[in-house]
Amino acid sequence: MDFTDKIVVVTGAGGGIGTAIVRKFTGLGAKAALIDVKEEFCQRTVEKLGLDADHAYCLAGDISDEDSVKAVVAKIMAHYGRIDVLINTAGISGPSARVEDYSFKDVKKVFEVNVFGTFLMMQNVLPVMQAQKSGSIVNFGSVSGLFGYPYEIAYGATKAAVIHMAKSAANENGGNGVRVNAISPGWVNTGMMKSILASYKDVGIENSSDNVTLGPMNRPGEPEEMANAVAFLCSDEASYINGTNFLVDGGMTLG
Numbered sequence: 001m002d003f004t005d006k007i008v009v010v011t012g013a014g015g016g017i018g019t020a021i022v023r024k025f026t027g028l029g030a031k032a033a034l035i036d037v038k039e040e041f042c043q044r045t046v047e048k049l050g051l052d053a054d055h056a057y058c059l060a061g062d063i064s065d066e067d068s069v070k071a072v073v074a075k076i077m078a079h080y081g082r083i084d085v086l087i088n089t090a091g092i093s094g095p096s097a098r099v100e101d102y103s104f105k106d107v108k109k110v111f112e113v114n115v116f117g118t119f120l121m122m123q124n125v126l127p128v129m130q131a132q133k134s135g136s137i138v139n140f141g142s143v144s145g146l147f148g149y150p151y152e153i154a155y156g157a158t159k160a161a162v163i164h165m166a167k168s169a170a171n172e173n174g175g176n177g178v179r180v181n182a183i184s185p186g187w188v189n190t191g192m193m194k195s196i197l198a199s200y201k202d203v204g205i206e207n208s209s210d211n212v213t214l215g216p217m218n219r220p221g222e223p224e225e226m227a228n229a230v231a232f233l234c235s236d237e238a239s240y241i242n243g244t245n246f247l248v249d250g251g252m253t254l255g
């Protein structure tokens with residue numbers, strides 16, 4: 001796979017999976033635009049990966065805020081002049097709670113970031129890719145968007161929406177050189193996974209493994225394993241893959 005001088009935009013670039021995605025694409029020659037709620041989160045990734053200013057552009061941006069998204073996309077265009085790849089990695093899990101205990105405020109927050117944020121990024125980047133007649137977008141779904149796991153009504157519903165938005169946009173594009181796909185990981189070894197497991201105490205589960213199925217591989221995925229799948233989906237090798245939801249879960253959902 002070769003992404004030499006391709007411009008890759010990664011939201012949530014300060015997080016566990018976002019960092020691995022930036023590492024993967026820049027390792028394949030790309031130049032990255034890193035977006036996270038605080039610029040220092042992006043800087044942390046850049047320092048960790050030892051990227052030079054030519055290959056990394058850090059931006060503070062809140063994907064759930066329309067003005068912020070428009071400003072960030074405008075800055076990337078002014079800096080790099082094009083966008084070849086958009087990876088919508090940013091997301092939040094929200095608390096663990098039964099439906100009747102889940103606050104409406106929390107439900108709205110999870111939807112604002114995961115659904116509206118992903119929508120706003122797609123809406124503002126798609127015209128750039130359409131004008132270029134090339135581009136690839138990957139949305140981060142989850143196995144939670146496919147099955148009715150307990151205590152995550154908001155997270156699961158938002159991830160179903162994120163997968164659906166990829167399919168809808170894939171159907172509107174595709175023939176114009178722009179492909180849109182989703183990836184749905186199972187458990188991935190990041191800060192989000194640790195905080196979800198810790199929050200099971202809030203629903204009375206003391207041993208978090210009681211609420212976790214890892215499947216035949218009996219381990220969570222590593223962020224690098226997600227990045228490998230994302231890079232493939234965005235590469236020329238995946239030129240006929242459009243509108244798919246790529247399950248990367250080690251088989252945990254096989255039953």
Ligand SMILES: NC(=O)c1ccc[n+]([C@@H]2O[C@H](COP(=O)([O-])OP(=O)(O)OC[C@H]3O[C@@H](n4cnc5c(N)ncnc54)[C@H](O)[C@@H]3O)[C@@H](O)[C@H]2O)c1
Nearest residue numbers: 012014015016017037062063090091140142187188190192
């Ligand atoms: N870790 C898992 O087990 C797992 C499983 C399935 C899917 N996912 C999905 O993978 C993606 C990455 O997860 P992760 O494990 O790396 O989580 P993470 O918490 O390590 O990283 C998420 C990043 O998104 C950023 N972010 C949050 N809200 C934002 C906003 N409004 N604007 C911009 N950035 C924002 C955070 O600051 C953080 O850096 C998420 O969409 C998550 O739902 C994770």
